[in-house]
Amino acid sequence: MDIGVVLNGEAxxxxxxxxxxxxxxxxxxxxxxFLHQFMGKGPTAPLExxxxxxxxxxxxxxxxxxxxAVRQIRDRFRRELLGIPxxxxxxxxxxxxxxxxxxxxxxxxxxxxxxxxxxxxVTLRWITMAGGFLFFGLMTASMxxxxxxIHIGLGNSPSPSVNILWWLTLVIGIVPTLLLGRIYCGTxxxxxxxxxxxxxxxxxxxxxxxxTYRGAQRTKVLLLFGLTALCLWQGSSLPAEGMEPFVPLxxxxxxxxAWAFMVMMIIASIFYYRFFCxxxxxxxxxxxxxxxxxLFRIKPQKGCSSCGQCVAACPVQAMAxxxxxxxxxxxLEVVVDPAECLLCGKCLTICPEQCLRLSRTGIVVQxxxxxxxxxxxxxxxxxxxxxxxxxxxLLLGGVVGSxxxxxxxxxxxxxxxxxxxxxxxxxxxxTLAAAGLSPHExxxxxxxx
Amino acid sequence: xxxxxCDLCPRHCRLKEGERGDCxxxxxxxxxxxxxxxxxxxxxxxxxxxxxxxxxxxxxSSSFSIATAGCNLHxxxxxxxxxxxxxxxxxxxxxxxxxxxxxxxxxxxxxxIAYTYTDPIVFYEYTLDTSRLAKDQGLLNILVTAGYIEQxxxxxxxxxxxxxxxxxxxxxxxxxxxxxxxxxxPVLEAILTMxxxxxxxxxTNLLVPTWNDTDKDILALIRWIKEHxxxxxxxxxxxxxxxxxxxxxxxxxxxxxTHAWELARAEGLSFVYAGNMPGHxxxxxxxxxxxxxxxxRRGYQILSSNLAEGTCDACGSRIPGIWK
Numbered sequence: 001m002d003i004g005v006v007l008n009g010e011a012x013x014x015x016x017x018x019x020x021x022x023x024x025x026x027x028x029x030x031x032x033x034f035l036h037q038f039m040g041k042g043p044t045a046p047l048e049x050x051x052x053x054x055x056x057x058x059x060x061x062x063x064x065x066x067x068x069a070v071r072q073i074r075d076r077f078r079r080e081l082l083g084i085p086x087x088x089x090x091x092x093x094x095x096x097x098x099x100x101x102x103x104x105x106x107x108x109x110x111x112x113x114x115x116x117x118x119x120x121x122v123t124l125r126w127i128t129m130a131g132g133f134l135f136f137g138l139m140t141a142s143m144x145x146x147x148x149x150i151h152i153g154l155g156n157s158p159s160p161s162v163n164i165l166w167w168l169t170l171v172i173g174i175v176p177t178l179l180l181g182r183i184y185c186g187t188x189x190x191x192x193x194x195x196x197x198x199x200x201x202x203x204x205x206x207x208x209x210x211x212t213y214r215g216a217q218r219t220k221v222l223l224l225f226g227l228t229a230l231c232l233w234q235g236s237s238l239p240a241e242g243m244e245p246f247v248p249l250x251x252x253x254x255x256x257x258a259w260a261f262m263v264m265m266i267i268a269s270i271f272y273y274r275f276f277c278x279x280x281x282x283x284x285x286x287x288x289x290x291x292x293x294x295l296f297r298i299k300p301q302k303g304c305s306s307c308g309q310c311v312a313a314c315p316v317q318a319m320a321x322x323x324x325x326x327x328x329x330x331x332l333e334v335v336v337d338p339a340e341c342l343l344c345g346k347c348l349t350i351c352p353e354q355c356l357r358l359s360r361t362g363i364v365v366q367x368x369x370x371x372x373x374x375x376x377x378x379x380x381x382x383x384x385x386x387x388x389x390x391x392x393x394l395l396l397g398g399v400v401g402s403x404x405x406x407x408x409x410x411x412x413x414x415x416x417x418x419x420x421x422x423x424x425x426x427x428x429x430x431t432l433a434a435a436g437l438s439p440h441e442x443x444x445x446x447x448x449x
Numbered sequence: 450x451x452x453x454x455c456d457l458c459p460r461h462c463r464l465k466e467g468e469r470g471d472c473x474x475x476x477x478x479x480x481x482x483x484x485x486x487x488x489x490x491x492x493x494x495x496x497x498x499x500x501x502x503x504x505x506x507x508x509x510s511s512s513f514s515i516a517t518a519g520c521n522l523h524x525x526x527x528x529x530x531x532x533x534x535x536x537x538x539x540x541x542x543x544x545x546x547x548x549x550x551x552x553x554x555x556x557x558x559x560x561x562i563a564y565t566y567t568d569p570i571v572f573y574e575y576t577l578d579t580s581r582l583a584k585d586q587g588l589l590n591i592l593v594t595a596g597y598i599e600q601x602x603x604x605x606x607x608x609x610x611x612x613x614x615x616x617x618x619x620x621x622x623x624x625x626x627x628x629x630x631x632x633x634x635p636v637l638e639a640i641l642t643m644x645x646x647x648x649x650x651x652x653t654n655l656l657v658p659t660w661n662d663t664d665k666d667i668l669a670l671i672r673w674i675k676e677h678x679x680x681x682x683x684x685x686x687x688x689x690x691x692x693x694x695x696x697x698x699x700x701x702x703x704x705x706x707t708h709a710w711e712l713a714r715a716e717g718l719s720f721v722y723a724g725n726m727p728g729h730x731x732x733x734x735x736x737x738x739x740x741x742x743x744x745x746r747r748g749y750q751i752l753s754s755n756l757a758e759g760t761c762d763a764c765g766s767r768i769p770g771i772w773k
Contacts, residue, residue: 020696021696021697022696022697023697024697025525025627025694025695028694423467424465424466424467424468425466425467425477425478425479426467427467428467428468428469428476428478429478431538432485432538434538435537435538435542436542437485437486437489437537437538437542438487439476439478439483439484439485439487440483440484440485440487440488440574440575441481441482441483441484441574442455442457442475442482442483442484442573442574443457443573443574443577443602443605444455444456444457444573444599444601444602445453445454445455445456445457445481445482446453446454446456447451447452447453447454447480448452448453448454448463449452
């Protein structure tokens with residue numbers, strides 16, 4: 001059977017029709033209602049059986065095939081028109097062996113990353129990161145994304161048989177976060193790995209003062225809630241699609257402004273450690289929120305000499321001096337903010353007492369960050385940092401804005417969704433006028449009460 | 450919000466404002482029913498009258514043939530689905546008011562105007578006004594229709610119609626429902642009404658493999674015609690060709706067509722034809738009196754005629770039809 005799909009300029013499906021077939025008429029009849037379901041589906045609709053499409057009774061296989069075909073066509077057009085990558089993985093494993101291989105690779109990487117932290121092994125961490133870059137980045141191009149969270153919110157999660165990688169990244173991204181903290185962000189996310197590797201290349205500017213830096217880190221939380229709320233309100237993941245820089249980088253698909261944002265994030269990461277992870281990544285904000293409930297986290301144990309080297313070494317300023325409440329009189333201890341800690345392990349290796357550990361227990365400390373008083377002179381590094389952040393937000397506004405703005409071409413005058421709000425009579429008159437048809441009063445009719 | 454009911458055809462579509470009927474060309478605009486295709490022809494051609502097919506009216510003459518978009522049936526085998534199953538805004542239309550139709554028919558030396566291709570029932574007002582004008586000016590009017598129309602509008606139209614070719618698609622209601630989303634009874638009634646009102650009626654039956662090609666189907670059709678319309682009613686068996694939504698079927702085999710043709714002759718029908726198959730003996734008109742070939746045809750083409758003013762020049766039998 002050959003099908004034809006009509007899409008408008010915003011990759012919304014206007015019609016699906018059978019062009020050629022070898023089926024019986026009764027079968028075609030049952031097909032009509034099925035195909036009708038596709039009308040008006042937008043560029044980010046899941047187009048999946050049981051989610052937003054009902055299969056034809058006793059013809060599940062054909063329904064699946066048609067749905068998949070329509071989805072592939074829609075995805076191709078939305079890539080061309082809107083720069084949104086395919087909703088289907090490059091290669092979806094089908095055999096059980098492949099699936100097991102895929103999951104075990106992910107879990108293996110997770111275990112080796114965890115071991116690297118526990119054993120303070122820097123080499124093992126970089127090996128794991130190389131593996132993560134290859135596996136999640138180059139090979140499968142599947143990373144935990146805000147879009148997944150929004151799809152769950154919209155009740156659109158795909159079936160594992162259609163997109164098992166979607167579930168793999170979700171499980172690998174979320175479950176360990178509840179156990180250990182942001183280990184996915186720190187060791188497995190390919191874009192984070194790339195940023196960290198780039199950051200190693202150059203001499204770094206002065207540390208950004210904590211008040212500015214900590215403030216900047218809040219941005220990603222705002223982005224997370226802002227984008228999620230916007231998408232849920234619009235009932236579509238469209239505004240959030242392709243805003244994350246790893247999407248154009250690893251899928252090769254994005255609008256020009258999304259590519260520009262990606263390049264800017266790469267440049268920023270050379271100067272500022274994981275600039276995107278620390279300040280802008282909505283997934284990072286989410287794992288940050290989840291890691292507040294994590295079972296294990298980095299905690300100072302007995303024996304801390306309050307030397308403060310870990311606080312100085314933390315590249316994301318997740319550590320702060322604190323005041324001990326263990327009854328002893330020591331003025332300085334450290335407290336780790338699990339929401340920002342990327343489990344990079346720098347503090348663990350630098351601690352002369354080796355008393356920082358991934359643990360359930362530790363000395364309870366209250367953060368004590370001295371308040372700044374009066375106006376402070378900002379230095380060049382801080383000014384450039386703020387400029388980067390504002391510039392990034394501007395570009396990001398462009399990426400998200402371009403999604404909500406007018407479609408690239410063609411109007412939506414005939415769009416089923418917008419047509420629904422139109423009075424039918426007016427619409428008919430417009431159609432007839434456009435076609436140059438002038439109605440002539442008919443015979444043989446009566447008014448019906 | 451005023452609702453109207455269209456009483457033109459047996460569907461009796463109830464339409465809210467802005468809605469169109471099943472035919473896609475009649476709509477409720479501001480609480481009144483309008484025809485959307487009056488004077489808007491989507492097809493206008495000069496055809497041999499044999500193409501309709503009408504074999505007993507002015508053989509060899511041209512017929513100015515018009516159609517508009519839309520149809521009140523939805524046959525799976527429709528040959529003209531590109532216009533019949535489309536709303537008028539999706540077909541290329543030309544402005545051709547009734548006066549222009551008549552004028553054009555004269556200009557192209559047509560002796561008749563044929564309302565055809567889709568179904569003239571759905572452009573009823575256009576057909577009615579044009580045929581009235583044409584009759585005044587001495588032209589004949591040929592209706593090529595499936596006959597799915599209500600009695601009252603049909604009776605109002607018949608006085609202007611010279612001849613009709615009615616497509617009697619099958620002899621069971623079930624067939625009509627499955628093939629055309631229609632029903633049988635109104636078609637039979639329409640044929641009888643036309644006959645009664647003096648319209649020369651020829652009947653066409655398209656033989657579709659596996660759908661209506663058994664002896665039982667064919668005999669039911671032949672016997673109904675013989676009993677209700679008379680054995681001198683011309684009957685055209687037509688060859689099906691795979692199209693539209695029935696591309697899964699083969700064309701009608703020649704044997705089936707020949708068999709049906711022979712069956713009808715054996716049952717006593719005088720004028721039986723086999724169409725859509727040039728060269729078949731069933732293209733010809735045979736004299737019921739002496740069996741001689743009266744009009745020899747190949748497809749739509751007349752090869753020779755042995756008719757003199759509607760009578761066989763050999764035995765003098767009168768042949769029903771309009772011959773001059």
